[in-house]
Amino acid sequence: MADLTKMTLEGALDGMSKGDFSSEELTKAHIDACMEGADLNAFITTTFESAMESAKASDARRAKGEVGKLEGAPLGVKDLFCTEGVKTTAGSKILGDFAPPYESSVTANMKADGMVMLGKLNLDEFAMGSSNETSAFGPVINPWRKDEDLVPGGSSGGSAAAVAADMCLGATATDTGGSIRQPASFTGTVGIKPTYGRCSRWGTVAFASSLDQAGPIAKTVKDAAILLESMSGYDSKDSTSLNVDVPKWSESCGKSVKGLRIGIPKEYAIDGMPAEIQALWDQGIAWMKDAGAEIVPITLPHTKYALPAYYVVAPAEASSNLARYDGMRYGARVDGADLNDTYDLTRTAGFGDEVRRRIMIGTYVLSAGYYDAYYLRAQKVRTRIVEDFENAWQTCDAILTPTAPSAPFAVGRKVTDPVQMYLNDIFTVTTNLAGLPGISVPAGLDANGLPLGLQIIGKALDEATVFSAASALEKAAGFSAKPDKWWV
Amino acid sequence: MSDPQKSPENGVSADDVKKIARLSRLDVADDRLQPIAEDLNGILAWIEQLNEVDVEGVEPMTSAVDMDAPLRKDEITDGGVRDKVLANAPKSEDGFFVVPRSVE
Numbered sequence: 001m002a003d004l005t006k007m008t009l010e011g012a013l014d015g016m017s018k019g020d021f022s023s024e025e026l027t028k029a030h031i032d033a034c035m036e037g038a039d040l041n042a043f044i045t046t047t048f049e050s051a052m053e054s055a056k057a058s059d060a061r062r063a064k065g066e067v068g069k070l071e072g073a074p075l076g077v078k079d080l081f082c083t084e085g086v087k088t089t090a091g092s093k094i095l096g097d098f099a100p101p102y103e104s105s106v107t108a109n110m111k112a113d114g115m116v117m118l119g120k121l122n123l124d125e126f127a128m129g130s131s132n133e134t135s136a137f138g139p140v141i142n143p144w145r146k147d148e149d150l151v152p153g154g155s156s157g158g159s160a161a162a163v164a165a166d167m168c169l170g171a172t173a174t175d176t177g178g179s180i181r182q183p184a185s186f187t188g189t190v191g192i193k194p195t196y197g198r199c200s201r202w203g204t205v206a207f208a209s210s211l212d213q214a215g216p217i218a219k220t221v222k223d224a225a226i227l228l229e230s231m232s233g234y235d236s237k238d239s240t241s242l243n244v245d246v247p248k249w250s251e252s253c254g255k256s257v258k259g260l261r262i263g264i265p266k267e268y269a270i271d272g273m274p275a276e277i278q279a280l281w282d283q284g285i286a287w288m289k290d291a292g293a294e295i296v297p298i299t300l301p302h303t304k305y306a307l308p309a310y311y312v313v314a315p316a317e318a319s320s321n322l323a324r325y326d327g328m329r330y331g332a333r334v335d336g337a338d339l340n341d342t343y344d345l346t347r348t349a350g351f352g353d354e355v356r357r358r359i360m361i362g363t364y365v366l367s368a369g370y371y372d373a374y375y376l377r378a379q380k381v382r383t384r385i386v387e388d389f390e391n392a393w394q395t396c397d398a399i400l401t402p403t404a405p406s407a408p409f410a411v412g413r414k415v416t417d418p419v420q421m422y423l424n425d426i427f428t429v430t431t432n433l434a435g436l437p438g439i440s441v442p443a444g445l446d447a448n449g450l451p452l453g454l455q456i457i458g459k460a461l462d463e464a465t466v467f468s469a470a471s472a473l474e475k476a477a478g479f480s481a482k483p484d485k486w487w488v
Numbered sequence: 489m490s491d492p493q494k495s496p497e498n499g500v501s502a503d504d505v506k507k508i509a510r511l512s513r514l515d516v517a518d519d520r521l522q523p524i525a526e527d528l529n530g531i532l533a534w535i536e537q538l539n540e541v542d543v544e545g546v547e548p549m550t551s552a553v554d555m556d557a558p559l560r561k562d563e564i565t566d567g568g569v570r571d572k573v574l575a576n577a578p579k580s581e582d583g584f585f586v587v588p589r590s591v592e
Contacts, residue, residue: 101572197555210551239558240551308535319512326513328587330576339588340513348515356514360524361531363512364500374535379548381541386549418527419534433549 004029005166009073009223010250012169016062016072023062023072027055027116030074034118034167036488040141042162044079045087046119054116061114068114069230076162076171079120080127081107081214082203086117090205091125091135091155094325094350096332104203105235106172106214113230118168122158125352126322127179127207130424132157133411134354142187142408143483146448150408153183153424159217160187164483170218170227174204176211177310178404178428181440184217185403185453188442188481190224190470191217193428195460196435197242198228200235208317209240211310211432221441221471225249228463244461252464253471258292260469263396267303268427270405276446277402284400284443284454287476288469296396300388305381306430307422312365312378313433318355319362325350357418386434393459398469401427403440403453427455437463439470442479451481499529 004026007015015021031048051074058072082088082100089095103111111117124134131151132140142152143165152161156173160183163171173180175193184191192215199214206212216227229249235241264285269278289295327333327346334345351359365374392399405426415421431438437460440453454473458466500508502521505528509516516524570583579586 096576096578098576101569101575236558236560240555242555243558302541305538305541308538311531312535312538323513327578329573329585331578333578335588339590342588343513344515347513351514356512357524357527359512359514360505360508361528364504364508364528364532367508367511374538376548377538377541377543379550380543380546381538382549383546384541384543418531 005033007169008219009169009226010220012073013071013226017067023055023058023116024052026072027051027074030118030168033165034162037165037167039487040143040161040165041138042122042140042158042165042167043076043119044089044091044122044137044158047086047117048119051116051118058114058116068112069226070110071114072116073114073169074116074118075110076118076121076159076168077107078123078156078159078171078173080123080174080205081172082205083107083117083120086120088120088205089137090127091123091137092350092352092355093136094331094347098330100203102203105200105237106204106231109233110172110230121156121162121171124155124157125355126205126318127155127174127176128318128354128358129154130178130182130421131409134352136352139411141411143487144187144408144450145483145486146450149411150450151186151411153186153404153408155179156183156191156217160184160189160191163187163189163217163219165487170216170223172214172231173217174212174214175428175432176207176314177432178425180215180217181428181438181453181455182404182424184440185442186408186451188451188479188483189217189219190221190439190441190474191215192224192228192439192463192466193431193437194228194232194463195242195437197240198232198463200233200238200241202235202237206321208314209321210317211314213432221439221467221474222250222253224439225253225467242461247464249463249467252467255468256292257288257469257472260293260398260465261296261396262288262293262469263296263298263392263399265298265300265303265392265399265401267300268401270426273402273405277405277452280444280452280454281400281402284473287473288400291472291476293469293472298392298396298399300392300430302381302384302388303430306385306433307426309378309381309385310425310429310433311361311422312374313382315358315362316366316375317362319359319366322355322359382433385430389434389436397459398465399457401455401457403427403455407446407448407450407452431457436460437466439466441470441473441477443473443477444479445481500525500532
């Protein structure tokens with residue numbers, strides 16, 4: 001039998017429906033790949049035994065003619081989604097051995113559709129990071145390598161690495177400032193953050209609630225569409241969940257982009273951007289033109305303010321969301337002299353440096369006297385960014401940009417200035433602030449043979465156009481490179 | 489009342505960090521106060537560029553999606569799961585959470 005881990009999700013679902021192989025065989029092949037790739041540190045918790053049981057149950061359902069959208073597909077789940085009875089850490093020590101007695105709505109949808117869960121994937125602590133190095137469970141190593149270990153990006157680094165290394169057919173991820181798309185770009189995978197409100201946030205550990213949105217990381221644009229169809233949907237348990245139909249996005253893949261107006265924002269040509277990334281962007285423009293799209297220069301004048309606005313809004317919401325970790329009702333507790341001392345010791349031992357830093361920034365910008373100067377102003381700048389996009393939609397239907405300002409960098413690279421790390425999200429963070437869908441598609445390799453991605457941004461709720469444009473880009477790029485399996 | 493003009497002219501001091509840490513329920517060792525103050529000042533100085541944006545008359549964006557907050561009937565929808573609620577407690581006894589004394 002051919003190597004089942006080389007398949008796409010679409011191909012594997014098709015193979016099972018034709019009876020070429022069972023979910024049990026498919027799952028076993030992926031468990032073997034996960035075990036071979038253990039050194040990549042992509043998983044925090046593996047659930048191989050229950051995965052084999054789920055696969056068997058899936059095969060039995062299929063035999064009875066019950067076939068869900070993800071029937072029998074072995075997938076990974078970012079360890080930010082609560083999974084009933086399976087330890088959930090958010091990449092932090094503070095949750096201790098927390099095993100949720102409930103299931104997140106996103107993973108519940110996927111399980112109802114027949115997902116086989118291989119385990120919980122590593123991430124930056126509380127999804128705060130762009131390199132997966134803030135995880136309390138150690139960094140994830142990018143399957144793509146050049147002389148030394150590279151980061152897979154973050155925060156969904158485990159999800160991206162596991163998909164790139166063929167350890168799972170796809171994975172869930174979350175994106176608050178770029179945490180799906182930047183790791184997808186760093187690992188040669190596809191990642192989409194849908195419109196805010198498409199995927200329920202219920203049961204997903206909260207970082208910055210007005211920005212957090214779940215989405216998949218996958219091997220192809222179509223696979224991402226299949227996964228997103230399962231993950232999305234209205235949920236009364238999330239008051240910001242959108243009560244709208246979930247379109248058949250997989251049918252938008254491959255649709256012609258003839259006449260589609262693709263905006264090119266001049267403000268994304270930032271100083272100091274590597275020439276290779278500018279060249280890839282130019283190549284992407286040429287590809288879209290060849291595919292029949294019309295290229296329109298646009299302006300998004302407040303782009304440079306997106307990242308600083310994000311670093312007010314996100315830490316502010318995080319400081320509030322993370323106040324719940326007090327060591328009283330769940331998670332780890334460090335006993336102190338009295339109640340306050342117990343709080344302090346618990347939170348200081350439980351949170352890592354970056355999380356503590358962001359809690360303190362958030363506390364500061366929300367504190368009396370500074371709220372208007374920082375938080376209120378950032379919220380107003382956010383409105384300006386939304387207006388920029390609304391103006392752009394007058395002349396274009398989707399926007400093409402690079403995904404990240406660099407290729408993957410070395411693990412342990414010394415970063416003395418936290419702002420340097422924050423700049424990773426410069427091209428992705430605008431869509432979080434505006435609530436818009438954005439997808440990263442692998443488009444080429446740099447001179448070191450490392451993957452680079454391009455991003456398509458769409459109008460709110462117009463993932464259909466995003467998927468059409470992304471699949472046109474995917475087809476033109478013909479990206480088929482895979483990392484050497486040096487980790488086996 | 490907050491003063492809209494107020495911003496940290498001279499930056500965050502070690503004393504400010506101590507205060508922020510207390511509000512954040514975090515313990516910061518004395519020799520870490522100054523380095524953290526420098527960290528925060530670097531980030532805050534970068535955030536200062538938001539002052540260049542004309543936000544006169546602009547409404548703050550409080551929700552990413554233009555929608556009304558949904559209402560539901562005020563009725564009990566869940567409950568009776570005491571053991572599940574307590575299952576992850578660091579300490580529990582006789583169906584209660586056990587926490588440090590909070591009232592003297």
